[in-house]
Amino acid sequence: MTDKQSDGIFYDVVSPFCGIASDDLVVQVDGNTVTVKENGDSVTTPGFETPITDLSPRINGQEVSLEQAVKHIAGLLNNSKQPLIGGMGTDLNGARAAMALADHSRATVDSQFSDAAFRNILVLQDTGYMTTTLTEVRNRVDFLLVVGTDIELTFPRFFERMVWPKESMFGQDIDSREVVFLGKKPSGNASTSPSGRAAQVIECSEADLPEVISVLRALVKGKNVQAESVGGIPVSELAVIADKLNQAKYGVISWSGTQLSHAHAEVTIQNICEMIKEINNTTRCNGLLLGGKEGDTTVNAVSAWQSGYPMRTAFSRNVPDYDPYLNRGQRMLDDGEVDLLIWVSSFNTAGTPPKTDATTVVLGRSGMTFEQEPEVFIPVGVPGIDHAGRTFRCDSVVSVPLKKLRDSGLPSTFDVLTAVEQAL
């Protein structure tokens, strides 16, 4: 519940700007100005506080009414041979409307975050995994291994909320929790324990991570490893980590698909996931997939239940056709296969469309600026600020309600895309 007080203060506000979707924010609203008063951070605060600049849709830079813009988009879609609905920075109902429109107009759907999300989805579709969720981590983790990811850079409150709470449900001594970074060094000290014990960092280049993980998995399984070092890390040091994973009561291994960006990182993630399954033959250990900001998890979930498939699904044959390679939006644009790009990015002014020769329509957050003015631009409301909505967290289990905080008059992505579908 977001209780608005008479002084324009809202409590228990959910942030859709970060994949852990913290829901304890205190936000002040004065007209169209939003200020995060409590529990903001470097990701969430700018998300809420970005000011509104545009209120009117534009066609080729000229202000038009919403009706005119909608009609124009419908006309473009009717004449398009291969539309792509990209970006997909939206909430539940925005995603529903985008899927309905894609189905109707034989478009392909892909999200701006798919390259990262598919590093995990491809593993799910090939061998699967064992994972856990944020509240389990908060109460149970005793050993946290972070692979190739500087968590606090993109999830500033992760350690505060999940690793160093005041108390755990099971009487655990919170300060005894151990954190190890493998690969990448953290950019700050959020991972330092309340008593001041810094996390252990075992650095290697990202290019060496696949090999390092392979050796770690072998050590976890008790295999003899002949090499003395891998990726510059002494094997003996990895053996200690392997031992800790096997000894932990509730180990958690975490990574961000965005930050594991080496070629075919899905294979590294798969190796981690298979290692986790093997550890579970004797003790408990789980993966924690970090990601999911700005509707990333939401759009894949909605796409899966409406079409059977996640993003990268095409409707050109009147049935959903899924192909994670052929239907990669950027590939389609690069290869000149798309004649109309409808780009949805309602959370973030920086989430602008890729440069393309295709006719471009943008449903973007007010304040978005363009190198090249799109044919149509409609400033849309931000879910959780300008209109109510729902969004999924990174663990893809929990979804949270987003409340309307102000009356900006900006339409929702759902409103616009539904109107376009009706105008087809």
Add this chain to the structure above:
Amino acid sequence: MLTKLTGGRVFDPEHGQNDVVRDIYIRDGRIVDAPSDGKVDQEIDVRGKVIMSGAIDMHTHIGGGKVNIARTMLPEDHAEALIERTELMRSGCGHAAPSTLTTGYRYAEMGYTAGFEPAVLPINARQAHMEMHDTPIIDKGGYAMLGSDDFLLRMMAANEDQEAINNYVAWTLTHTQALGLKVVNPGGINAFKFNQRKLDLDEKNTFYNVSPREILQRLARAMTELGVPHPLHVHGCNLGVPGNKDTTLDTIQGIEGLPMHLTHIQFHSYGTEGDFKFSSGAAEIAEAINRNKNITVDVGQILFGQTVTASGDNMRQFAGAPHAHPNKWVCMDIECDAGCGVVPFKYKDQSFVNALQWMIGLETFLMVDDPWRIFLTTDHPNGAPFTSYPHLIKLLMDKSFRNDMLSTLHPEAQNATHLASLDREYSLYDIAIMTRAGAAKLLGLADRGHLGVGAAADITIYTDHADRERMFSSPDYVFKDGQIVVKNGELVKVTWGTTHVVKPEYDASIEKSLKSYFDKYHTMKLGNFKISDDEIIDDGRGSLTVQPLHKGGKL
């Protein structure tokens, strides 16, 4: 508009009507009396046709996290079952884990007008409702899942009184927008988080020192005392474990006469006899069901072919993961609330175990005497996709067909069953009970599952083919809330069903301890956990139907 269905053969067990020829009148979505002036706007001649109320699937995994994991995980399974967009229908796909839209269309085309998701994790209830919201035509609802959630186990470890537990249950049902309460491997999902690998009925969770027997008693009592019509819906301990029939028999005894629904009983009816150390316990289980009138069951029949198993029981799903086909699977621990496991599976008719599972399910159907206490399910998609129901109905109604099928299965399994000697054939009236009247009564759906005046006009009209599979695959007409949605087996209109819930009263003081619990341990605020009525209504397409409680509920 007044519609008259003229001269059909009515099977309406709620009113004891077994093949009674009578007219039915429909106005404003309801079944009404014959008009005094005899004037009707539309008359449909259904002479000779079989009329039942719309079928109700009381246990089908149609929405929520684990179903969506199954969908995302199985692109190869969808690729063979793509559904084209039409003027009327959205595109979709799916055989084992169909898309929500396809799910609604297919159910309606089979004459089903309601389906209930049995495993709604409270923390994931919002998603379950989102998916059901996108499931057209049929009514829906869910059973909230408790029993491995830390809040309940903490209450039980602290020996809080029954009234406090009733309050918590009522609060959970209300704020997850649920119709019933389910427990899955009671306490076992929680025990798995503490690295326990099995939990028998009287085995204690190592942290809480609480046993499954105690959890079942507390929750079953809560449902009775709150007056919730649907009894506690139980997926018991030791699913799939040879010898688990003894656990099941103990579970029946252990509930001490309280109403209890044992779901997918087939998976809990295994003995350990024979060379394969795997045998049918169906006779003993059926006898116990016949004797204990407080017990209802659904079968969870398996049928052969590829499917996917999706369950809250991650303890047992992890144990079963080596059998995954194709070889991929997911297990999750979830939010100090529950868990889930998704394991694709292919039931093979030449596998001894799978063949015997098929036989055990059918033995159970045929040996439980009272069709009001046994329900037709495949535990979709765990035993088989729901689209195989017409085939299952034929197996129940046609002994020679059943025995022909039996004769093709693993020979050793054939020797291990008395199925061939069971002569019973279900009648149309029996089918109407188990898929309509009985299901509505079990769930407490006041105005569904029957054809009396005042009932919602959810009506299915069939041609009486000797081939029951053909008959039940393709009804002549399906009415949903008085509108024709299917004609000659094909969808002609898309409507949106309601969500059935109960709203038992609770003492608001429960929120004090819940708020403190959420603030201390959770990563979500109590207020954000609650699902508002507006979320169910959503874009205006959804609606809530609050079902009445039994009289005498406390609080």
